[in-house]
């Protein structure tokens with residue numbers, strides 16, 4: 001038998017008894033053919049590939065990241081806690097040294113879930129990567145993490161959660177928001193005052209293929225990662241950039257995903273979207289598994305793969321090249337821009353509407369990021385949904401100075417009960433979560 | 437009367453059972469140069485003076501195939517492997533000649549790329565040049581559609597025998613194991629068929645007309661005729677015979693730990709609600725993982741004759757055996773010596789056993805009795821440590837549904853059932869560590885023969901129905917046919933049950949078959965916005981179990 005170069009932990013949990021609804025893309029059948037492929041290839045017989053069942057994320061794991069309205073119990077199903085728990089399991093096996101790398105092949109996904117959660121958006125309720133990261137950060141407090149989101153949709157949930165956290169670099173490749181849900185992820189969205197520039201969005205034109213993705217990786221993403229030098233690299237491995245995906249318009253391939261994963265070399269990969277359940281997922285997942293295990297993935301290809309049909313136009317090549325230059329330029333100037341912004345302001349507010357496509361909810365929110373010279377600063381979110389709820393969420397960041405810590409508790413205490421439907425306090429310093 | 441015969445590495449044990457009672461037993465040493473003679477001599481001894489007309493069947497376990505594989509005495513096999521896209525297939529080269537061919541069947545059983553006849557002709561020429569005698573043809577996903585394996589086989593069947601078709605070996609998905617299992621089946625075919633001819637001739641000469649069954653590693657049997665086609669099923673059946681014997685001698689309906697403690701090794705296995713746990717995919721032999729169904733059994737290098745040494749003031753037992761216990765003139769102190777000193781066993785030279793313990797205790801100035809006690813406790817501790825780890829592994833086996841993850845059965849052993857020479861002496865040490873009762877049968881030394889005698893034909897079938905494509909596959913039986921759009925999971929279960937019964941009779945079963953559906957999944961297939969069909973997977977097996985003994989033989 002063969003032996004993996006990297007010891008790989010595989011958390012494969014297809015949740016064969018759970019669906020959003022019987023004909024929804026996020027249904028029982030989604031990972032059926034992926035399981036067939038993994039079984040038929042004999043992946044679990046490979047020496048060095050070890051299987052794990054998911055853990056189950058606890059309520060506080062979720063409260064650490066989200067303000068669930070009205071509460072965690074009524075928003076989050078067991079399936080979601082298992083999916084997040086699968087990601088936690090993957091990260092734990094890597095961090096405790098059981099394996100070199102881990103792949104959480106789990107569902108439902110999470111990268112559209114933002115700080116405030118009223119329901120399901122983009123098939124996500126809780127952000128499984130964020131729940132995972134904040135869970136393992138309880139053990140390794142100051143761990144610097146980079147998340148590279150290769151799902152075709154903008155990872156707007158992850159962006160929102162790490163908007164003001166310099167210790168978490170968030171890079172998202174996605175189909176341009178002007179042409180696809182959730183309609184965000186433009187270059188200008190680059191982070192809050194304490195972390196300006198540490199959100200990097202790369203909106204790609206429809207039709208981008210292997211050439212374009214690997215160009216962006218080599219010329220933009222890898223150099224940024226090199227400079228950032230994270231302690232842990234996470235790949236939000238959505239698979240809907242594939243040329244057969246029914247809800248997107250890209251031309252990426254299984255081999256391309258494997259190659260990307262190989263060059264990116266993440267410690268942890270977590271499955272996100274990807275709904276070409278027969279034509280893409282079995283092959284992409286196989287490719288990612290082999291790449292992470294350090295095995296030969298050159299033989300992984302789709303049955304209907306004809307490279308000449310997927311060739312990118314010169315126009316796209318040119319566009320991507322320019323895009324990379326602009327984004328890289330912004331990256332190099334990030335600290336100056338952040339410094340100026342913090343110097344000129346006491347706080348920054350950000351108001352927006354968030355649409356929950358899966359559940360049909362419209363949320364209006366205003367976030368306020370206080371600028372503090374000693375820490376990332378207190379931040380709050382006032383939010384209202386057309387369901388009738390309005391809430392105030394207060395987050396004390398994990399690097400908060402004593403004064404910001406006090407300010408947070410005072411704000412929570414002094415907000416009169418009844419003023420909002422609910423007031424939440426997230427004290428990330430002491431891992432303490434309150435609501436009233 | 438049922439005759440059971442188990443061939444081990446050193447001895448052949450045999451037993452006759454009549455009306456649920458053990459009537460007679462026999463034991464003879466194995467002559468490795470003539471395995472057939474070893475079996476036949478034991479049978480003759482056992483049957484002398486018996487009314488051979490009353491023999492209902494003969495179940496025998498044999499190491500002929502196991503030995504042929506381990507000793508590299510297989511015939512040269514030509515392998516035709518259609519690997520399609522995926523893992524680099526180089527590691528699958530296991531035959532004398534290996535040819536990788538183009539063509540592909542996908543996970544739904546759709547033909548993506550046809551086979552290339554020119555490649556088959558090339559392979560044929562190569563095989564003839566290389567002196568190949570037997571063949572195996574395997575395609576990826578052949579269990580979803582055997583078309584390519586059947587087409588490929590037709591090029592070789594005139595020239596080589598046998599040609600093993602991968603899908604007939606097992607319905608499970610695992611291409612590498614399918615390749616290795618098919619290879620082994622072709623490689624040992626000749627050896628087994630020579631053996632079976634000898635058995636048939638000898639029985640015929642004696643006028644014995646009873647049907648012969650061969651033991652499998654899953655604790656069941658297969659008719660001799662079916663074994664001649666699929667001899668790979670007879671490998672590594674040794675541990676199964678003993679474990680099934682234990683189940684017969686100490687019947688239980690609960691979760692239990694089974695220990696077979698020998699001179700060199702301890703075999704550990706488990707019962708879940710009284711039924712043996714199986715390997716998830718199949719047993720491994722000589723570095724080949726296979727799809728041969730087997731009882732889950734783990735062997736550790738710890739037994740009555742394991743040598744003991746002192747390392748950093750600590751006792752280290754095993755994993756080597758360097759000879760007999762010192763009480764029997766061996767070179768090193770052993771657990772058996774300790775048991776003799778404690779009066780838990782009685783054989784050999786007691787003084788020498790005492791010397792052995794004295795030697796171990798000298799450095800730390802501990803009395804031989806104290807050392808002996810420590811040895812026995814340590815041995816029990818080592819068993820406990822391993823058992824705990826295995827139970828943990830079993831309880832963390834991958835599951836794929838929310839229901840199983842939250843509410844799936846967890847193995848919690850309620851007793852330890854054990855056999856073997858040193859077993860009884862460990863009873864109280866194990867009981868105080870595990871805090872569950874330890875059971876020990878009286879006539880443990882024939883457990884393997886009894887287990888062989890009471891085993892029944894076992895088999896399983898895997899059914900996959902795809903109502904969108906309107907196809908149905910039952911690979912173990914070579915079935916691949918059209919079904920209607922309305923075929924549903926109940927139809928699938930019913931069909932699997934009746935096919936299982938058919939298959940059991942084909943494999944030689946003469947009993948009513950107790951069917952158990954072990955897996956039943958049905959997935960709505962949605963294409964676009966509409967349900968386009970169902971993907972149904974059902975597995976059925978003969979409920980594992982034994983012909984009952986009249987009474988369990990409890991510890992004395």
Ligand SMILES: [Zn+2]
Nearest residue numbers: 151152153273
């Ligand atoms: Zn997506």
Ligand SMILES: [Zn+2]
Nearest residue numbers: 372375401404
């Ligand atoms: Zn501060």
